[in-house]
Amino acid sequence: MKKDIVPILTTHIPELKLCNRGKVRDVYEINDTLLIVATDRISAFDVVLPSGIPYKGHVLTGLSEFWFKYTSSIIPNHLITTEIEHMGNPILLQYKDTLMGRSMLVKKVRVVPVECVIRGYLAGSGWKEYQKTHTICGIKLPGGLKESDRLPEPIFTPSTKATVGHDENITFSRVVDMVGKKLAEELKENSMKVYLRACAYALDRGIIICDTKFEWGITADNKMILIDEALTPDSSRFWPCDGYEPGKPQHSYDKQFIRDYLENIRWDKKPPAPVLPPEIIQKTSEKYLSAYKTLTGKNLF
Structure with missing residues (x-):
């Protein structure tokens, strides 16, 4: 890392209305738009560290x-700009040092209450479910698959969008019950389309996108657009192609490194969470920065 910075764990912009302070993001309302600020908070097992x-x-x-x-x-999205100077609000310029590089001005939409997960490989909760039933979210899979195996084809495995606690894996028929058949089919088709395009790009750069989560919104003129974040180490499992070997967990660019550390120290996964050692913090930061450079071809700083 080129320079030392102090992580920003929370933001305060009293002139703006704070809509939500999530596990990672602080979201402010600006007229008919939202300012999404990605802090340096990190969560594990649904607890913010x-x-x-x-x-x-x-x-x-x-x-x-x-x-x-x-x-x-191929798919419209909610991003307007990440440039503070182009957000058209002089208040934001007062907080430029905090907001720069970590903020998106986005369109305000009606959020579809479904987490749209696409899995291309067998890992995480999908692997756990497969071992018991040879299914994931009601989708029957072939027998004999190993952990981290590539699936015969990517699958759509939605979950509920929990505001607190764990998301719950659900079947496609449950999504139909929640939002209607037409919208459910659109969620599946559009999520798969983005995943497949991203996977092809990432593979050319030495990264396997094991799985990822998308969120979608509906605009005032009833159009579906991609919202929230897209294909980050927080919403995806990124594996380096080098060293990929089915039958075991893979090295990754995501926060699995922190989960493994917390498992090793036998934290009970209940608040308060333990403070992370400096070497774990630095290694995690390096993983995030490495994912960015590998995928974009650029250094962030």
Whole structure:
């Protein structure tokens, strides 16, 4: 890392209305738009840790911007700009040092209450479910698959969008019950389209996108657009192609490194979370920055 920075764990812009302070993002309302600020907070097992990860917010915003632009020719999205000077609000200029590089001005939409997960490989909760039933979210899979195996074809495995606690994996028929058949089919088709395009790009750069999560919104004129973040180490499992070997967990660019550390120290996964050692913080930061450079071909700083 080129320079030392102090992680930003929270933001305060009293002149603006704070809509939501999530696990990672602080969201402010500006007329008919939203300002999404990616902090350096990190969560594990649905608990926000007391330690921030330097550069994390910049990586999440930078990668989201990259993917929004890369996929905009096939799917519209909510991004307006990441440039503070172009957001048209003088208040934001007063907080430029905090906001720069970690903020997106986006369209305000009606959020579809479904987490749209696409899995191309067998890992995480999908692997756990497969071992018990040979299914994921009601989708029957062939027998004999190993952990981290590539699936015969990517699958759509939605989940509920929980505001607190764990998201719950659900079947496609449940999505139909929640939002209607037409919208459910659109969610599946559009999520798959973005995933397949991103996978092809990432593979050329030595990264396997094991799985990823998308969120979608409906505009005032009833159009579906991609929202929230896109294909970041927080919303995806990124594996380096080098060393990929089915039958075991893979090295990754995401926060699995932190989860493994917390498992090793036998934290009970209940608040308060333990403070992370400096070496774990630095290694995690390096993983995020490496994912950004590998995918975009650019250094963030």
